[in-house]
Amino acid sequence: MWSGKCPYVVPNHFKEQVGIFAPQFSGYQQQDSQELLTFLLDGLHEDLNKIKRKPYIEIKDSDGRPDEVVASEAWEIYRKRNDSIIVDYFHGLLKSTVVCPDCGKVSVTFDPFCNLSLPLPIKRERQIVITFFPSDPTKKPEVLTTMVPKRGHVNDLLCALSHQCGVSPDDLVVTEIMKHHFHKFYSNNDSLENIDSQDSLAVYEVPRIESHVPVPLILWEVNAKQTFSSSQLFGFPMLLMMPRGSCTYQDLYKSVAEKVARYLTLDDPDESSGGASNSNTRNLNPENISQRVPTSIFNLYVVNPSTAAVFKLHSDNKPLQLPFSDTLGRQYLAAQWTTENRKRYLSSQLESDVQGCDTGRQKLSNMLQLKDCLDLFTMCEKLGADDAWYCKDCKRHQRATKKFDLWMLPKILIIHLKRFYYNRFRRDKIDTMVEFPLANLDMSKFINNKKHPPATYNLIGVCNHYGGMGGGHYTAYALNKIDRHWYSFDDHHVSATSPESVITSAAYVLFYMRNE
CATH class of the missing domain: 3.90.70.10 (Cysteine proteinases)
Structure with a gap:
């Protein structure tokens, strides 16, 4: 030995x-x-x-x-x-x-x-800390705490959050986030005992439309000199609602741009400097996305997380048959940004929101200190x-x-x-x-x-x-x-x-x- x-x-x-x-x-x-x-x-x-x-x-x-x-x-x-x-x-x-x-x-x-x-x-209830993402993309994600039965189910969490946020439980999706991507999607019958106090839970408001299907979206950065496999994730993963049937690349591109509207900026070209950006940077709203956002600031891919297969979507007007279903997590949509475009079109507010949520979770976490156990002893x-x-x-x-x-x-x-x-x-x-x-x-x-x-x-x-x-x-x-x-x-x-x-x-x- x-x-x-x-x-x-x-x-x-x-x-x-x-x-x-x-x-x-x-x-x-x-x-x-x-x-x-x-x-x-x-x-x-x-x-x-x-x-x-x-x-x-x-x-x-x-x-x-x-x-x-x-x-x-x-x-x-x-x-x-x-x-x-x-x-x-x-x-x-x-x-x-x-x-x-x-x-x-x-x-x-x-x-x-x-x-x-x-x-x-010993408590019969437990506190769960979550990051709540409103359906309105211009609103800031919010860290919330809620009390649920210790032996309860995800449905109990949804009911508690529904009362707290004023959103129907049917319009809420519970996920676990890890390293900027969806690690797990929870169903209503999943036991809360399987959720650890250290898990990074996120709840998304996704208004259910019968003709639409939720699509997981992740943000990817790739350097121009690197291959796609060496790219890295950043920001928050998101959920889009897309038509069940076919849609065009432009429809998909517009939906992604609307989803990240809170973090998009547009630089007005300065004629005197030959088109270089000046300091007049304005945040965009979903209403003016289609008119103001260039059509090539990011590329779209479909990712299969189980096989790591990546398929690039082509920006033509042909209808796309998207491989997404009501079963979340089987396929992801990835918005790929070059390092240059990320710096130019995405504001620092994105990383600020990510850090703010991480800090908020730590402050609201219900962990005990060892001295609390010694005090009890x-x-x-x-x-x-x-x-x-x-x-x-x-x-x-x-x-x-x-x-x-x-x-x-x-x-x-x-x-x-x-x-x-x-x-x-x-x-x-x-x-x-x-x-x-x-x-x-x-x-x-x-x-x-x-x-x-x-x-x-x-x-x-x-x-x-x-x-x-x-x-x-x-x-x-x-x-x-x-x-x-x-x-x-x-x-x-x-x-x-x-x-x-x-x-x-x-x-x-x-x-x-x-x-x-």
């Missing part, structure tokens, strides 16, 4: 040995990675424990003694029974404070931990009837208040995000995006120990889970200690990746190392 000669290692023998000691991990059923990690660290600790004969030591009640004394006593007792490198690197100390609601008795205990299991807020809570606390003074079980605080943190801090939720009525997975720092995670705010040294951590690994309660897929990211690069581990595929790609809504277990 450590020879450097293998691109990957299949740990079949290791898995078999784990299954011998823990039958729950045998077979080929998917297991919880955090449970496996806990079992492995516990097993390694017991194998490496220098204490072979553990003494019995009675733990005293806090009885109002200073926290420093009780904590030191608890840790000393624990170390007399547990002494291994696993404890040295992975174990910390939690403070638990329980208060009786009747007599006011306060019980403080200090317990070791190997990983922090942080809760995530350290929040005071009232115990339920099923987990009531026995008060020695009242001589009965009480629904006391309980609060956790961090007292001592380990060198390697393992944070488990509790994405799987169980109760007697339902089981669910929480896919909320949790943003966590790659470097300098400052835990000082959450440590209730004034004598604790500074505790800042750098991320060194992430375990990801994709899928739901019934099954899924695990991947991992890890930071290479030698070259300081991040790598992605997906079954037998190992590849370098960027630090930014490490932060996803699939993050399940985080591994941090303390800055010494």
